[in-house]
Amino acid sequence: RKEVEQDPGPFNVPEGATVAFNCTYSNSASQSFFWYRQDCRKEPKLLMSVYSSGNEDGRFTAQLNRASQYISLLIRDSKLSDSATYLCVVKGGPGSQGNLIFGKGTKLSVKP
């Protein structure tokens, strides 16, 4: 089983749609969780951290279910500029030197 798994997509949605991405991780000792976005041929950029109680940043809502080892990202009222690949990222547990483990990403394409 891969350490971080995501649906590769692509998700093709119209502007204004709501889209949800899912991610599962295999190491129950993982401590921190993030969503990054990566534009084509660019470096990843932190979108938001994911907290156990769930958190929201504007149109973006992230949720974590530790029992199920499941992370989600919800994007409301999607914009053309949201088109990118969304990476689920997990920080390893104790002894991992703070290493980040990346999923392959889910590609989102928002159409006019």
Place this chain on the structure above:
Amino acid sequence: GAVVSQHPSWVICKSGTSVKIECRSLDFQATTMFWYRQFPKQSLMLMATSNEGSKATYEQGVEKDKFLINHASLTLSTLTVTSAHPEDSSFYICSASLPTGLETQYFGPGTRLLVL
């Protein structure tokens, strides 16, 4: 936010040559820098963790003699791909974490390497 630069942004070289990539933290001192590699449509894979003043820690399967890492100062880490081959063609990205903790990593813009 913290800024990390990489140089060069892209490089094309002949098979057998060595290529050096620089990673700099521009507005902060980074005790730890990370080197990643990303093949097309694949996830970022950590190659090594670089700590200032000490030897890098390489991930399993990454040849330390082929990918030489030097972290001589708190703002500069270099990755040298020695005797590059076409299969080394990839997108190499560095990141740096703030001295306050390893929670957030700031990524450089990446270096695209093509070995002919």
